[in-house]
Amino acid sequence: MPVASVGDTAEASIAVTEQTIEAYADLSGDHNPIHEDDEYAAETMFGGRIAHGMLSAAPISAALAALPGDVVYLSQDLAFENPVYPGDTVTADVEVVEDLGGDRVRVETTAATDETVVSGEAVVLSVPHES
Template sequence: MPVATVGDAASAERAVTTDDIDAYAELTGDRNPIHLDEEYAGETAFGGRIAHGMYSAGVVSAALARLPGDVIYLSQNLSFENPVRPGATVRAEVEVVEHVGGDRVRVETVADADGDRVVSGEAVVLSVPHGE
């Protein structure tokens, strides 16, 4: 299988449910009431529950996994730009923009939810042929 090269792109998407948010909180231990308590969250600037920011980042990770070769995260910077509400669909898109040496490439990463940018950033990943 080939490795990821400049110009390669991939995407992934996931509909966000309250069950997903609850499961993410249980899995990670992040039980911030902005994510879990509708009454509490309704009193905040968000006006209701929102998904964990890293939930959207996880969809970015799923998109990276769809690039050619075996892809291993080395680093990621993220900007969280807008909240994601239950019922939204997060769509992540990634594109390899630079070969940075060896088996490493730099990848632009973005995610939108129902037309709003929710995450942007870039990653450096290791991309090797499958099975190596």
């Protein structure tokens, strides 16, 4: 069975709605009013509610899982570059850029709406899928 190797790419998307933001707040316990309170958020530098940064990064995990083989996260560096608003669709693109040996690969990760919202890189373990 194939495993992730240099040059492999994958993509995944998520539609961000007020409901997904509220569900993420409930799952994570992060009830910051910038994510949940329209009036509060309207007075911030963002001018309205925004998604949690980690919700914006979630499609990266889904894209990594779409790479060949069984993929296990070992590490992830993220830079949050722009906000994500309800109604946005976040699309993540990942590309394996380096074989680190020992079944480990380094992957460039990007998530974007009309502009990049999250960028970084991950190190993952990629092993053959067992049937």
